Amino acid sequence: MTIAVSTIIRPSRILTALVSAVAIMVASIGLAILAGRIGTLGLTPRVLTGFGALFLAFFGFYHGVRIRKILQLDIAGAGQIRLSEQREKRTCSDSDWPHVGKDMQVMQLMPGSTIWPCMLLLRLRAEDHAVRVVPILPDSVSRESFRALAVAVRWLAWQSDSQESSYL
Structure with missing residues (x-):
């Protein structure tokens, strides 16, 4: 043998779809935190956490798309x-x-x-x-x-x- x-x-299209779905979910959580819909944080922690989640969502999506070769x-x-x-x-x-x-x-x-x-x-x-x-x-x-x-x-x-x- x-x-x-x-x-x-x-x-993989499946992997790209999964990475996109996770990025959209994390970005929507970040936006909900920024809008004050989730949690009872003060203004500064809410803004930092929300923008941190948005950054991680875009970074994860970019990294997932960048390695498509x-x-x-x-x-x-x-x-x-x-x-x-x-x-x-x-x-x-x-x-x-x-x-x-x-x-x-x-x-x-x-x-x-x-x-x-x-x-x-x-x-x-x-x-x-x-x-x-x-x-x-x-x-x-x-x-x-x-x-x-x-x-x-x-x-x-x-x-x-x-x-x-x-x-x-």
């Missing part, structure tokens, strides 16, 4: 993970795999990655020790790619667990 997987990860994720048969940001839309095919370019980063799967049947949250560490979290929801990739990614990531996690326990 080979775990080689190559896929394009598009930004198309990613290329390649997992080689030996377990090496490569990740790059795609500027233009392209499809994966076996004839041009692996898509190794100068912008591909070799990554390592870190402990704490979440592997659920409905979502993958991959914590990846680059060679320069920068950590990147890649959310993969079912609407980000095709159904077959999601299943192949889930199997490959589970295999990588199992391999890293067995190697760590052999050193103890």
Whole structure:
């Protein structure tokens, strides 16, 4: 069995909708605090709390929208993970795999990655020790790619667990 997987990860519309909904709720709470509808705070704490909630709502929405990028994720048969940001839309095919370019980063799967049947949250560490979290929801990739990614990531996690326990 080979775990080689190559896929394009598009930004999730579900995740964007959830981030937008939370930002709207926090902003509406901030506005209600500013208007004096919630709580019995004095003027200064009410204004500070209300504007703080509005700031957090806009910051959270901005951060959620800013990270929306198309990613290329390649997992080689030996377990090496490569990740790059795609500027233009392209499809994966076996004839041009692996898509190794100068912008591909070799990554390592870190402990704490979440592997659920409905979502993958991959914590990846680059060679320069920068950590990147890649959310993969079912609407980000095709159904077959999601299943192949889930199997490959589970295999990588199992391999890293067995190697760590052999050193103890």
